[in-house]
Amino acid sequence: MKHAFWGWKTQFNHEAPSEIFDCMLAEFLLSQGKAVPTQEITLQLYGAKNLEELMEKQLVKFAAAPDLYEYYNSNELPLIPVLWKMEQAGILLNIKHLKTVGEEIDIAIIEIEKTLKKVAGFDINLRSPLQIGNFLAEKLQVPLKKTKTGKYATNETEISQYSDAYPFIQSLLQYRELTKLRSTYVETLIEKTSSESVIHTTYSQVAANTGRLSSLNPNLQNIPSSSGFGQKIKACFVARKGKVLLSFDYSQQELRILAHLSKESALIKAFQQQKDIHTSTAAEIFEVPYEDVTYEQRTAAKTINFGVIYGMSSFGMSAQLHIPIEAAHSFISTFYATYPRIREYYEHYLNQGKINGYVKTLLGRRRFVFERAGQETIDNATRRVLINYPVQGSAADLIKKAMIQIDNEVVTKNIDCQLLLQIHDDLVFEVTDDPAIIDEVVKKVKKILCSIYPLSVPIEADVKLGKNWGEMKLIEQKNS
DNA sequence: TGTAAGTGA
DNA sequence: TGACGTCACTTACAG
Numbered sequence: 001m002k003h004a005f006w007g008w009k010t011q012f013n014h015e016a017p018s019e020i021f022d023c024m025l026a027e028f029l030l031s032q033g034k035a036v037p038t039q040e041i042t043l044q045l046y047g048a049k050n051l052e053e054l055m056e057k058q059l060v061k062f063a064a065a066p067d068l069y070e071y072y073n074s075n076e077l078p079l080i081p082v083l084w085k086m087e088q089a090g091i092l093l094n095i096k097h098l099k100t101v102g103e104e105i106d107i108a109i110i111e112i113e114k115t116l117k118k119v120a121g122f123d124i125n126l127r128s129p130l131q132i133g134n135f136l137a138e139k140l141q142v143p144l145k146k147t148k149t150g151k152y153a154t155n156e157t158e159i160s161q162y163s164d165a166y167p168f169i170q171s172l173l174q175y176r177e178l179t180k181l182r183s184t185y186v187e188t189l190i191e192k193t194s195s196e197s198v199i200h201t202t203y204s205q206v207a208a209n210t211g212r213l214s215s216l217n218p219n220l221q222n223i224p225s226s227s228g229f230g231q232k233i234k235a236c237f238v239a240r241k242g243k244v245l246l247s248f249d250y251s252q253q254e255l256r257i258l259a260h261l262s263k264e265s266a267l268i269k270a271f272q273q274q275k276d277i278h279t280s281t282a283a284e285i286f287e288v289p290y291e292d293v294t295y296e297q298r299t300a301a302k303t304i305n306f307g308v309i310y311g312m313s314s315f316g317m318s319a320q321l322h323i324p325i326e327a328a329h330s331f332i333s334t335f336y337a338t339y340p341r342i343r344e345y346y347e348h349y350l351n352q353g354k355i356n357g358y359v360k361t362l363l364g365r366r367r368f369v370f371e372r373a374g375q376e377t378i379d380n381a382t383r384r385v386l387i388n389y390p391v392q393g394s395a396a397d398l399i400k401k402a403m404i405q406i407d408n409e410v411v412t413k414n415i416d417c418q419l420l421l422q423i424h425d426d427l428v429f430e431v432t433d434d435p436a437i438i439d440e441v442v443k444k445v446k447k448i449l450c451s452i453y454p455l456s457v458p459i460e461a462d463v464k465l466g467k468n469w470g471e472m473k474l475i476e477q478k479n480s
Numbered sequence: 481t482g483t484a485a486g487t488g489a
Numbered sequence: 490t491g492a493c494g495t496c497a498c499t500t501a502c503a504g
Contacts, residue, residue, distance in 0.1 A: 222488035310494035
């Protein structure tokens with residue numbers, strides 16, 4: 001929780017000048033009667049003597065781009081005190097419980113370690129991809145692929161296909177999962193927790209090229225949720241005494257934004273009718289009634305729905321769904337036949353990228369992919385960026401806008417409630433454990449989240465409540 | 481310091 | 490032809 005706005009980015013394609021954030025943070029802190037953190041490196045970098053001079057230099061930059069100045073004034077600068085308060089508040093950690101979970105993990109690790117070393121027959125370093133790769137490929141004759149540096153690839157998707165034939169691999173994957181949890185989550189979280197058992201992250205507004213926030217020291221945006229032990233770790237994040245945690249999770253926000261941007265009527269209709277979007281896509285591409293969609297069909301449709309947001313190829317899809325490339329190709333063709341406007345959306349943004357050198361989000365944030373306008377060709381990596389950025393970037397814009405409004409209308413309005421965390425499409429609050437207050441916060445926050453920017457589809461959010469972050473219970477259906 | 485791996489959205 | 494889904498952060502190993 002040093003503060004939210006250290007650091008800077010100098011890539012040509014980045015338009016979030018962190019130095020102005022430093023200036024605005026300084027102003028905010030001064031208004032609170034606090035000491036201003038000196039940004040000597042930033043000052044030196046821009047050849048400025050003080051923050052005022054730095055700010056003047058920034059304003060010169062912005063003078064050339066009034067629309068961006070407007071965007072930053074309304075959506076980035078007001079977010080600074082919001083993030084600052086989130087960092088200062090921090091979240092309470094049940095250290096005792098976390099240590100117990102750590103001990104459970106330790107016991108499991110020691111057990112697995114013993115059996116693995118026995119099978120290997122020597123003191124193999126299980127954390128070394130080099131040693132593991134050599135052992136698997138040369139001793140056990142597992143036909144491993146090579147990485148780009150010519151070593152054996154031992155990543156999960158590569159080796160898990162042999163886990164049935166080799167119990168060693170199965171145990172190794174468990175070993176990796178447990179050691180990851182222990183070192184990255186249990187140990188670091190304990191280490192970074194204050195004497196009051198509160199953990200403070202730092203948010204950066206200038207790390208992600210899409211305009212998303214990022215979280216560091218520690219990163220609280222990738223706390224595990226899937227596995228059993230992961231859930232237990234998450235459950236160690238608790239509400240303070242007399243309070244509860246409330247989370248608001250946007251439902252399929254990126255696909256809704258895709259529907260809005262592409263104006264694809266079949267997709268818009270599905271959202272308007274409040275259907276399960278993956279089932280709906282499955283019904284369309286497999287030409288079966290909505291009610292008859294099977295689990296496998298829904299899974300395939302889900303992969304395709306997310307795949308299109310990222311510009312996935314038939315190769316990537318075949319790998320993920322374990323189907324032949326031809327089948328994946330056919331799925332994708334059918335998808336575009338079903339949702340023709342999505343293909344047009346692609347073409348539009350690719351052209352914008354060529355013509356202008358950048359593309360824009362809903363709120364006008366730009367991402368440059370070329371140094372100059374008027375490009376003839378686009379390579380595949382750039383193509384995917386152009387396709388993904390408007391969707392991911394717009395989602396980031398909208399939740400930031402909502403956070404600012406929520407802070408103004410809920411957090412600072414004598415309602416006992418504080419925003420603690422943002423995980424891209426998810427906001428976690430700490431609220432007094434009182435039904436009337438909880439009800440008020442739920443109504444107000446949900447209203448802001450869902451009406452922050454009218455799309456051609458409804459925006460929806462799931463609301464969950466709990467004493468800890470690992471066991472949150474849905475308190476309101478998204479369709480209500 | 482770069483690479484491989486794994487966690488999240 | 491070669492690559493093959495976006496955006497992050499952290500850990501550990503090896504040079």
